[in-house]
Amino acid sequence: MQSGGDEGFREYLALLDRALSQVPAKPVSGDRFQMPKSKVMVIGNRTIIQNFKEIVSTLNRQPEQFFNFLLHELGTAGTIEDTRAVLHGKFSKEKIDSLIEIYTKLYVICPVCRGVDTVLRKEGRVLMMHCTACGAISPARGT
Numbered sequence: 001m002q003s004g005g006d007e008g009f010r011e012y013l014a015l016l017d018r019a020l021s022q023v024p025a026k027p028v029s030g031d032r033f034q035m036p037k038s039k040v041m042v043i044g045n046r047t048i049i050q051n052f053k054e055i056v057s058t059l060n061r062q063p064e065q066f067f068n069f070l071l072h073e074l075g076t077a078g079t080i081e082d083t084r085a086v087l088h089g090k091f092s093k094e095k096i097d098s099l100i101e102i103y104t105k106l107y108v109i110c111p112v113c114r115g116v117d118t119v120l121r122k123e124g125r126v127l128m129m130h131c132t133a134c135g136a137i138s139p140a141r142g143t
């Protein structure tokens with residue numbers, strides 16, 4: 001039975017064509033924010049966040065501010081080493097990722113327009129979030 005082979009191949013190509021045409025076009029600017037995910041490595045009694053710098057640059061926050069949040073939540077100590085962060089103790093990627101998410105909700109996402117074009121400014125003792133997209137000023141919820 002040789003018949004059908006060619007047919008099958010053509011069908012496959014058509015399928016491929018269809019699949020490719022369904023790949024979404026370039027995202028529009030101001031598109032959905034992608035929650036950064038950590039790359040975590042545990043060595044001995046240390047947890048290394050290998051893409052720490054990438055995470056803070058996605059969040060558009062000061063490395064120290066985000067790092068202090070992590071240390072506080074994990075109840076540990078640690079250091080930022082160039083593009084990586086080293087935590088004392090063993091922590092799972094899931095734990096780190098969930099803290100990134102919490103931090104983003106508290107300190108990055110504007111509560112009014114849900115955008116992420118925000119900056120933090122210390123005003124007195126309160127950390128205020130200024131949204132450059134909608135102009136809202138709100139206290140950072142974590143404070």
Ligand SMILES: [Zn+2]
Nearest residue numbers: 110113131134
């Ligand atoms: Zn806003």
